[in-house]
Amino acid sequence: MSHSSAVDTITDANYVSTFVGERLRAKGLLESHVLLQRHTQALENSDSKLVFLSRGRHGFVVTISPSLFPDVVAEECLKAARMRSQLGDLGAPILEPLDTGRIHTSSYAVLPYRKPLSKHRGFSWLDRMWVRRHLLEWLLQVAHRRSALCDVSRYEIALQALATTVPVDCPTGTLLRNAAQHLTSGRFTPRACPMHGDLWKGNVLHGAASTAFTLVDWRGSEADGFPIFDLIRAADSFGVSPRALHRELQLHRAALDCQMQDLPLYLLGALGHFALHLGEMAPTLFRDMADRCVARLLSALEAPASAKSTRFSVNGGGRYAA
Numbered sequence: 001m002s003h004s005s006a007v008d009t010i011t012d013a014n015y016v017s018t019f020v021g022e023r024l025r026a027k028g029l030l031e032s033h034v035l036l037q038r039h040t041q042a043l044e045n046s047d048s049k050l051v052f053l054s055r056g057r058h059g060f061v062v063t064i065s066p067s068l069f070p071d072v073v074a075e076e077c078l079k080a081a082r083m084r085s086q087l088g089d090l091g092a093p094i095l096e097p098l099d100t101g102r103i104h105t106s107s108y109a110v111l112p113y114r115k116p117l118s119k120h121r122g123f124s125w126l127d128r129m130w131v132r133r134h135l136l137e138w139l140l141q142v143a144h145r146r147s148a149l150c151d152v153s154r155y156e157i158a159l160q161a162l163a164t165t166v167p168v169d170c171p172t173g174t175l176l177r178n179a180a181q182h183l184t185s186g187r188f189t190p191r192a193c194p195m196h197g198d199l200w201k202g203n204v205l206h207g208a209a210s211t212a213f214t215l216v217d218w219r220g221s222e223a224d225g226f227p228i229f230d231l232i233r234a235a236d237s238f239g240v241s242p243r244a245l246h247r248e249l250q251l252h253r254a255a256l257d258c259q260m261q262d263l264p265l266y267l268l269g270a271l272g273h274f275a276l277h278l279g280e281m282a283p284t285l286f287r288d289m290a291d292r293c294v295a296r297l298l299s300a301l302e303a304p305a306s307a308k309s310t311r312f313s314v315n316g317g318g319r320y321a322a
Contacts, residue, residue, distance in 0.1 A: 010064050010103050013038050016052055020062055020110055023099050036062060049073060059113030060098070065106040072219065074100070074107035080218040086194050090142055092211040094218065114205040114214040131204055132238045134212035136248060139231050144255035147193040147227060155183060155190050155265060158226075158272025162290075165275040165283065172271065172290040175298070179264050188265060189258040195225025195270065200237035222273070227256055228263055229270035232293045235300070245300035260301070267297055 009015045017036040024030035039051035047068045054060040065072040077100055084091035099110040117127040159176060166172045182188050196203070197220035205214040231252060235245045253260055271290045278286055 010067075010106055011038070011050060013052060016062060016064070016103070019103055020052075020060070020099070023101070024060075024110065027099065029098055034060060036060075054113065061111045061113050062108060063111070064103060064108040067106060070102075070106045072107070073109050074102075076217065076219040077107075077109050079221050082223050083194060083218055083221050086223040087142065087146060090138065090146065093138065093207065093213055093215045095214060095216065112208070114207065114216075116205055117201060127206075128201065128238055131201075131206075131213045132234075132240065134207075135204065135234060135238075136231070136240075138213075139234065140248070140251055140255055142194055143227055143252050147191050147256055150190050150192040150224065152183070152188065152190040154192070155188075155269045155272075158269045158276065159183065159265075160272070161275040162268060162272035165278075166287050166290060170287065170291055171294045171298075172268075172287070175264055175294050176268055179268055182261055183265055187259070187261070189256075189262050191227055191256055191258065191262075191266070192224040193227040193256075195222045196230050197221050197225065197274075199230040199234045202237075220274075226270035226273060227266040228252055228297075229267060229293070232267060232296050236292060236296050242296075242299040242303035245296070246303040249297075249300055263301070264297065267293060 013036045017034055020036065021030060021034040024034065035055040036052040037055055039053055047066050049066060049072060050062075050064040052062040052064075054062075063073050065074070077097055080094050084094045084096070087094070095111045095114070097109040097111055101108060117131065118124045159180070162172070163176060166176070168174075168177070196215060196218065198217055199215070203215060203217045205216060207213045228249070231245075231248060234240070235248070240248070249260070249263060253263065256262075256266075258266075271293065274281075274286065
């Protein structure tokens with residue numbers, strides 16, 4: 001009975017407003033009451049996070065773990081904190097919570113509000129181009145400044161897991177067979193790199209003064225992840241052309257100090273990592289995602305470089321020719 005009561009209270013905007021308001025006032029972060037409203041996207045699924053948005057001049061977002069998975073928000077906050085530490089000055093796009101804790105049995109976090117990308121047709125295009133420019137530069141800097149050599153066994157384990165998860169005749173299975181020889185050739189350069197793990201446009205918001213964009217949903221991130229997976233996912237979600245992605249892959253190859261032949265193995269390593277940690281993801285959805293990533297990579301590798309493409313330094317500076 002007490003558990004049922006807890007579920008009722010954490011779904012009530014007035015209750016959460018009072019709870020959060022008292023916590024923020026005690027920290028000196030708020031002088032008046034905060035008014036929250038339930039975000040409609042979280043209403044239907046009992047296993048989804050509860051999301052509340054503040055009304056008025058206070059820009060807050062409150063996320064609460066569902067009662068079925070009470071530690072989800074706490075786990076995500078921990079992953080985000082680890083990634084901020086790993087990235088150092090490159091961690092600006094990661095929001096730092098104003099408050100964390102538990103409401104009854106469910107973990108919660110209070111985060112600064114960041115505006116989502118526009119869904120209006122004209123403004124949406126401008127938003128995507130603006131964020132894409134800065135997001136791709138950020139990914140390149142992460143590869144250049146935060147990647148490191150690692151043991152090849154990480155890739156061997158990941159690829160073995162992937163081989164047992166995808167059909168041999170699918171695009172991912174075909175690439176896996178073709179890349180296996182390079183893995184054991186002695187010419188492969190195994191590298192680890194911070195990885196968001198789900199970098200699509202729904203997890204990209206507008207930034208604040210210190211950064212052009214904000215990244216959310218770090219639960220699937222890895223401080224010692226795999227290179228180029230985030231780049232491939234972002235390119236797919238933001239509609240980066242094969243030719244433009246080809247240029248980005250060339251820049252990442254230079255940043256990672258590797259060969260172009262290593263890039264497919266980096267992607268397969270990431271996919272193998274997720275094959276080992278499917279969690280709630282249906283195997284069919286994973287296979288579809290993997291094949292989509294592989295197709296995006298192969299089309300970019302096969303695309304001719306633009307004759308008018310600009311060569312950019314990975315040491316920083318403004319850049320991007322779409």
